[in-house]
Amino acid sequence: MKVFSIKTKVNALTSLCLVVGLTGILALLSWIQVDLKRDQAMLTSYMWQTELARVLQAHFKMEILDWKDALLSGRDAEAFEKHREALLDQERLIQESGKVLSGLLTQPSIRAKADEFMKAYEELSGRYREAFRVFEQSGRLDYQSADRTVAEMDGRPTELIDEIVGSIEDDFDRYKTFRAAVLFNEQRDTALAALIMFLG
Numbered sequence: 001m002k003v004f005s006i007k008t009k010v011n012a013l014t015s016l017c018l019v020v021g022l023t024g025i026l027a028l029l030s031w032i033q034v035d036l037k038r039d040q041a042m043l044t045s046y047m048w049q050t051e052l053a054r055v056l057q058a059h060f061k062m063e064i065l066d067w068k069d070a071l072l073s074g075r076d077a078e079a080f081e082k083h084r085e086a087l088l089d090q091e092r093l094i095q096e097s098g099k100v101l102s103g104l105l106t107q108p109s110i111r112a113k114a115d116e117f118m119k120a121y122e123e124l125s126g127r128y129r130e131a132f133r134v135f136e137q138s139g140r141l142d143y144q145s146a147d148r149t150v151a152e153m154d155g156r157p158t159e160l161i162d163e164i165v166g167s168i169e170d171d172f173d174r175y176k177t178f179r180a181a182v183l184f185n186e187q188r189d190t191a192l193a194a195l196i197m198f199l200g
């Protein structure tokens with residue numbers, strides 16, 4: 001029976017430790033790579049959600065301005081029609097953006113707000129159409145009666161879209177904070193494993 005020398009045993013043990021250490025480091029690096037890909041997908045998703053929510057918010061606020069402008073330009077048929085068409089264009093864009101945003105939202109509470117916004121918005125859109133009929137029946141002179149038809153109807157949708165934008169941004173900030181802590185821990189663990197491997 002052949003007996004290995006101490007030098008051979010130490011070299012074998014050192015080699016085994018190097019292999020185990022390198023395998024561990026490679027596993028950690030692979031795990032970090034998977035995390036980075038997931039983070040990149042989440043970052044893209046949050047960016048799209050934020051952008052769409054802001055676009056929806058901008059279209060909604062433009063629609064409110066188009067409503068006011070249509071009423072103010074009532075006596076000028078061409079200007080009135082221009083603003084009414086702009087309002088209808090904004091309505092179409094809001095409906096399209098709202099559907100896409102609802103499909104992207106992953107947080108149930110934010111999705112519920114988006115659904116509530118779209119419902120309140122649909123009610124407001126119906127009121128705008130009714131108000132346009134009232135306004136046109138008056139020969140586009142009685143803007144006050146038309147405006148009373150939609151009075152304060154834009155308040156709740158405005159609150160909701162502002163809350164949606166804020167909620168998405170807050171959710172994203174929480175995700176970034178959490179992921180930064182996780183990434184720090186993974187980097188620390190990888191560095192510690194490398195240090196142990198080279199010192200051990």
